[in-house]
Amino acid sequence: MNQSKLFSEFKLKNTTFRNRIVLSPMCQYKAVNGYVEDWHFQHYSRFAFSGLGGAFIEATGISPEGRITHGCTGIWEDGQIEGLKKITEVFKKYRCVSGIQLAHAGRKASFLRPWDGAKPIEKNDGFEKKWQTIGPSAIPVNENSPTPIEMTNDDIEKVKNDFKNAARRSLEAGFDILEIHGAHGYLLHSFFSPISNKREDKYGGNLENRMRFGLEIVRNIREVWSSEKPLFYRISSVDGAENGSSFEENIVYAKELKKAGVDIIDCSSGGIGGSPVLMKSKIVPGFQVPFAERIKKEANIDTMAVGAIIDFNQAEDIIVKDRANLVAIGRELLADTQWVYKAASFFDLPNAKDFLPESYSFYLSRRDEYLDRQAKPY
Ligand SMILES: Cc1cc2nc3c(=O)[nH]c(=O)nc-3n(C[C@H](O)[C@H](O)[C@H](O)COP(=O)(O)O)c2cc1C
Known part of the structure; x- marks a missing residue:
């Protein structure tokens, strides 16, 4: 009998995750004009057949100027569906x-891709043009960043309309779940944080x-994203910077x-910039699981934990102790796309x-028949 809670089903509205393990969204910076390329198909296919309960496609721009880099995926026109x-x-x-x-x-x-320097695109970066950034206030992330309008x-x-249209296209593309990126210092987070938002109007x-x-x-998206389909929202639970938004606010x-x-x-x-407090600590x-646990209990809403979730027992423990409903894994899945199979073997499923x-x-089953033992990866 399956004793592992990590491998228990999770039902959310009309969607059933076969287990609690989800691929965290991770930018690939390989798109052209926002359009996915062969790379995306190959990369995401590997995860599609790796036994995961769910998987998120990377941060996808709702408009060309909403991308981080020229290599980010986009969903601002129907052709991208x-x-x-x-x-x-x-x-x-x-x-x-x-x-x-x-x-x-x-x-x-308007940044360069990580491997091109991960810094704002300069006028003379040649092959790609920079663009004007926007924000709640004309405050740059730091002295090396451009000032947004x-x-x-x-x-x-x-922007509200762009999000709504992007949600409609996501539905047409056949996605089961949708996540709004409200973290890491990007536009929505920059409205939430007092570090980047000095507006004097109703925002x-x-x-x-x-x-x-x-x-x-969220309300706009809900008008087009079926009420039967789960909607996720990624937050930065703390800014980790002086005068930033607090956990209680979250x-x-x-x-x-x-x-x-x-x-x-x-x-x-994290991700908002300012003077880091939390991020100084190793x-x-x-490290972020306590946020998922407290938000689950204190805001009475389901949560997904993320951040340096690496080991099988660590992931199992999060679900057993009901600290989150799902665990999102990023880099460890990049390192090992068969993580789920290995975890299932580890727990003797x-x-x-x-x-x-x-x-x-x-072929693995056949090998097991030849060997005088159950061949387990762990
Ligand atoms: C290459 C890379 C790209 C990422 N892109 C995104 C992204 O598109 N959206 C997002 O919210 N977080 C992004 N992240 C953060 C991850 O989703 C995840 O929260 C973070 O890596 C911590 O989880 P991990 O320790 O399991 O990797 C990215 C991380 C990496 C390493």
Whole structure:
């Protein structure tokens, strides 16, 4: 009998995750004009047949200027649906819940790809043009970053519409779940944080005003994203910077997000810039799990834990202790796409090989028959 809670099903609205393990969204920086390429198909296919409960496609720009880099995926025009659809079809085929993360990079847009320097694009970077960034206030992330233009009401309405249209396209592309990127200092987070938001209108100042933009986007998205389909929202649970938004503010935010139509909070942290407090401390495995645990209990909403979740027992423990409903894994899955199969074997699941495609599992089962033992990867 399956004793592992990590491998128990999780049902959220009309969606059933076959286990609690989810691929965290991770930018690939390989798109061309926002369009997915062969790379994306190959990369995401590997995860589609790796036994995961669910998988998120990377932060995908709701507009060209909402991308972090020229290599980011986009969903601002209908032509971009087809390539994404090809990816969701693979996920469906292998029973992996498919998700997309919708994003606007705000004042952290117009950057070079990580391997090109991960710094703002300069006028003379030659092969690619920089673009004007936007934000709640004309405050750059740091002295080396470009100053964003303070968004007008028209700009705010445009971004809200862009998110809504992107959600409609995500539905057409066949995604089962959708995540709004409200973390890491990008546009939505920059409205929430008092470090980057100094507005004096209804979008700035007190907490109610700083939550407004994110909540309006959620409500807008809910108008087109089926009420039967789960909606995730990634927050930075703490800014980790002086005068930033507090964890307590995020608990209030999580409660409001739930009322607005969010089903699950994906609990990350940091990224807003300013003078780092928390980030000075060394990151330890599971360092953000306490955020997921407290938000789950104190805001009474389902959560996904993320951040240096590496070991099988560590992941199991999070679910057993009900510290989160799902665990999102990023880099460890890049290192080992068969993590789920290995975890299932580690926990002695009789059906561990079901987490591999048939054309792999068949031969491993046959090998087991020849060997005088159950051949386990762990
Ligand atoms: C290459 C790479 C790309 C990432 N891209 C995104 C992204 O598109 N959206 C996002 O919210 N987080 C992104 N992240 C953060 C991850 O989703 C995850 O939260 C972080 O890596 C911590 O989890 P891990 O320790 O399991 O990798 C990225 C991380 C990496 C390493």
